[in-house]
Amino acid sequence: MIFKTDIQIADEAKMLPIEEVAAIVGISNSDLEYYGKYKAKISWDAIKRIEEKNKDGKLVLVSAISPTPAGEGKSTVSIGLAQGFNRIGKKSAVALREPSLGPVFGVKGGAAGGGYSQVVPMEDINLHFTGDFHAITSANNLISACIDNHIHQGNELKIDIRQIIWKRVIDMNDRALRNVVVSLGKKADGFPREDHFMITVASEIMAVLCLSESLIDLKERIGKMIVAYSLDGDAVKVSDLGIEGAVAMLLKDALKPNLVQTLENTPAFIHGGPFANIAHGCNSILATKLALKTSEYAVTEAGFGADLGAEKFMDIKCRVAGLKPDAIVIVATIKALKMHGGVDKKNLKPENVEALEKGFENLKRHVENVKKFGVPAIIAINRFESDTEKEITKLKELCEQLNVRISLCECFAKGGEGAEDLASQIVELTEREKSNFKYIYDINDSITEKVNTIVRELYRGRQANFTKAAQNQIKKLESLGLDKLPICIAKTQFSFTDDQKIMGAPTDFDIEVQDIRVSAGAGFIVVQTSNIMVMPGLPKTPAANKMDIDNNGIITGLF
Ligand code: ADP
DSSP states (O other), X not given: OOOSOHHHHHHTOOOOOHHHHHHHTTOOGGGEEESSSSOEEXXXXXXXXXXXXXXXXXXXXXXXXXXXXXXXXXXXXXXXXXXXXXXXXXXXXXXXXXXXXXHHHSSSOOOSEETTEEEESXXXXXXXXXXXXXXXXXXXXXHHHHHHHHHHTXXXXXXXXXXXXXXEEESSOOGGGSSEEESOSXXXXXXXXXXXXXXXXXXXXXXXXXXXXXXXXXXXXXXXXXXXXXXXXXXXXXXXXXXXXXXXXXXXXXXXXXXXXXXXXXXXXXXXXXXXXXXXXXXXXXXXXXXXXXXXXXXXXXXXXXXXXXXXXXXXXXXXXXXXXXXXXXXXXXXXXXXXXXXXXXXXXXXXXXXXXXXXXXXXXXXXXXXXXXXXXXXXXXOOTTOOHHHHHHHHXXXXXXXXXXXXXXXXXXXXXXXXXXXXXXXXXXXXXXXXXXXXXXXXXXXXXXXXXXXXXXXXXXXXEEOHHHHXXXXXXXXXXXXXXXXXXXXXXXXXXXXXXXXXXXXXXXEEEOEEEEXXXXXXXXXESSOOOSSOOOOSSOGGGGOEEOTTOOEEOOO
């Protein structure tokens, strides 16, 4: 049983100086750009050299069942698993997303793993880290400032101020900024218009940063981002404003992956953090490739459940980067499965084998889905103290019937030791079963076909219905030649359907597509199934209320 909080455990970590962590993965002192003693960015020279010279290790993706408020623990398992690999003598590194300040101060608290499977220095990683999110915020808002200035200075591009789609951002949950009016005041203050803030992680710049592999790639993608439509109906791009160079310049350091370590000194590349609904929800390609090229087993994570996160990882990130996962871990908890089986959040602790069996259907569907991509799967049960022996035995029995491997993962309580079995099973799995990785849809299919393939094959719904607005958008994208791109479905993460209340493994439903738009820089088509919250609010008692710092800089309550 753990009596310590995450921050207490993290404070007791015996961290190695970052150059010693880098040495583990063959990165030398001169390849590091230091951000204090325990954090560094990797230089371009090193990135290029490693890309050219090193061979790929095996790529292990960590995904999960449909999330529940009971929590699953993907980051915790990812970190624990990388530690587990190292303990069984297989060199491993983990590639993860950077936490956003919004959730840190909102409901969730920190997002750097938990218990004895954390990345450190956790308070730095959770707060300003190496400033990447601040750089992304500035880059985004430079574009906003230039749009309003362009209009003020004569509006040569004939930007229709009713059709400016580019929004300002801040990395904070702040509902007051969802809808604002800018440019109030005198003539010199510009043309008043309604504007909106998003949280930084929802910005297209974040997605672009995570999908770019060099500064030139980044600059080109930034140039292609559509910011508004003109009075003639033409798309206005960042390149039309002539500022893609300046925006890329602001991101010159943010584009380089960050290196830190886990509690057991396993190298961790933590970089980027796009939303998993209107964007693809995985850390940067550069960080994943570094982990892959510097270890035998690279562990990485995709946001939300496997229907959203793993699907986008494979159909968007792998397509762009030419990556191929060798194995997928589906994380589940007994508590969450009981919730999928109909148990209320308040009653999850008492033993309930029947509900577990019912909720297993959700896990089963995710396993079947992953296999459709041709990738071997394994289930990791993230063990909680409340799990009973009877429940664990039942779960093992169900997995046996499904012919899928299962590992009881105790990495929260025991660190890498608690994930040794998972790591060993993955080694065996990847040696015995070769991944025959394939995408779920053909990029050259029409937008409607691509969406329907995902709905039928993965969500197991009947079909997608498109509103008039969505149909018009499809026609527009076809006419602009922007329809042969991957699909990024923005849907509730809590259900296979577009209704967050329907848990488990529902069938006989349709998916309603409200709107479609293109993220031309990121290079995907966002298919919105409901109104997606791009600026979250804070709860009645934010996590911020429990946080404190003393005169010696000792932090409490960061989780
Ligand atoms: P995810 O990546 O799926 O969002 P995290 O790994 O961030 O989940 O875990 C969410 C929270 O649950 C963290 O605060 C973590 O400390 C806690 N947690 C994870 N696994 C366990 C466990 N086995 N027992 C208790 N708490 C856990």
